[in-house]
Amino acid sequence: MEDAPHRPRPTLSSLSAAAGVSISTVSRALKGDARISARLRASIAALAQEAGYQPDILARAMSSGRTGLLGLVLGPATNPFYAALLEEVVQQAAARAMRLLILHAGPGPIEDRTAEALLQYRVDGCLVTSADMSSRAAEVCARSGVPVVMINRVPRLHASAASCDNEEGGREMARFLRAGGHRRAAVIHTGGASSNGLDRERGFTEAFAGRKAEVAARFDGRSTYEGGWAAGEAIAAMPQKRRPDCVFAVSDIIAMGAMDALRAAGLRVPKDISVTGFDSIPDAARPPYAITSYEQPVAAMVARGLDLLAARIARPDTPDEAVLLRGRLVIRRSARLPPAP
Amino acid sequence: MEDAPHRPRPTLSSLSAAAGVSISTVSRALKGDARISARLRASIAALAQEAGYQPDILARAMSSGRTGLLGLVLGPATNPFYAALLEEVVQQAAARAMRLLILHAGPGPIEDRTAEALLQYRVDGCLVTSADMSSRAAEVCARSGVPVVMINRVPRLHASAASCDNEEGGREMARFLRAGGHRRAAVIHTGGASSNGLDRERGFTEAFAGRKAEVAARFDGRSTYEGGWAAGEAIAAMPQKRRPDCVFAVSDIIAMGAMDALRAAGLRVPKDISVTGFDSIPDAARPPYAITSYEQPVAAMVARGLDLLAARIARPDTPDEAVLLRGRLVIRRSARLPPAP
DNA sequence: TTGAAAGCGGTACCAA
């Protein structure tokens, strides 16, 4: 290939010179304005095509005020749930001709300096999927009128949200386990940090507790495999009489850790103890785990989240809105089944 | 909180009016230009601070030509290796005051429409960590002079790269297995798509084969857990006499699948057969796996990658460069150890 | 030490 130093970028101005018409005409022709004659439009389009013209979004943003940029705050990508969310968001955003500016990925809150980028690049809106959007960042958005949508998060101050019906998910899991004859449950939660976890636990506890059934123990699983492992060890160490007959972990990654620890301690799953999770990440479906879980409707959550964002970008006065989507119980082999009817 | 409609964004112009000086003066004062008196600089800085001034990067880019934006092409985030890479890149880029525009995340090549975004947003450079940057996208970059750096990839046409010394990694693993007394190896590769995989396999094969030792079988692991599983099943199904005594998978995710399949077939790891991987992702370190692996120096790869990119952005004529970084053998329990010396 | 003014590449309003 030639080492041709890249040609100067074609602009409206260079096109207008080539076409012998004004800049405004080229601009209108390219966006299909009906006021320009069909012939002229076609010839200008051909010219642009040939020159490899690409509109400069930055320049457009200068005058139109719209960047087409969405700020993205992602949770810890090492949890496969967020990885799946990321892929889904990238794909759906691209389909809507929106681009994502990554503000944060990983555990912990987003830095203040990062929150500033949000303003500096004039993002049209902000998508938050992480557990932690610092209140500083939230405030920045609110103050400067940047619409915020949370996915997989309860909405807060000046934000909309699309999430899974976590409480119902917890309830469904509880009903399933009770139907399977379980009487003593252990819940592994996330230490109170996340409202998702709290909702799941609340739904579970509410639906599980009852005649001759109780949530007998609670552990902090810190949303990590290691946290789940520690909880699993603690459960395995309980005297057999008091030991729970089932475990509900508020996320699959925790459930995996717990399951491995229980097995390492010599317990059989689900023979000695059932283990269930939440999210239904691909990892949890693998043969050694086959974890019964509650699947979050990730694609739908992302789609509705982008809808909400788009609506708020188009009409800033649109009132905030919270969308709750129902998930689906996915039965695998990690929990004893209810008797066949 | 008040529902105060967000104030208009402060600009150089509004600050200059407030300060009673010209726009140029404010601009220079804010960037610490020595020509502005210290007192004036301080008072303007205070004003800006109070008003919550944030420079408009887009406007700056219009005149300076530099956006501070890096295009990011990421591989399948569902492989924890890419998830780790993502977190590292986001963090290090932020530390350098560079922002990431996500162009692609997931398996498969990037779409043509996406490649255009790269131009439209005038990214200063492009970071590619995926196996597949379409040649169209590569061409777009080359033609418009956007520097490209590959991380974990062999450099191609008009691009620099920072990657792990894959061949050496393969060799080290081979030496380790041979020292452990292994004689018949199976290699699970990625089907030829990735040069990484090829390099690892080449290094391994070269160092393993020799007196009374050979690579006895090859399988396509498709870079996925499922691919590894299928290969594991195939290995387990081999007649015992011909069965390999060790497995080298070119990535941990493959190794995990293979290991699970081998165990499901009743083989013990490492007693009956040793299993090793590559990458040293956190998942591979978990107790049930404890996979002996070759760790890629992810942080260093990202750091050097960003260095290369920054250098090319600052001086476009900087020649392309390929950096090879050595990784580290991480010995765990999935492979028989060499006898203690 | 400070200010005025010309762009950067579009958009959109007002004329013609």
Next chain:
DNA sequence: TTGGTACCGCTTTCAA
């Protein structure tokens, strides 16, 4: 149906 022009916010050169 088309052209002229002001403007978006900042950088930078040239004058003062």
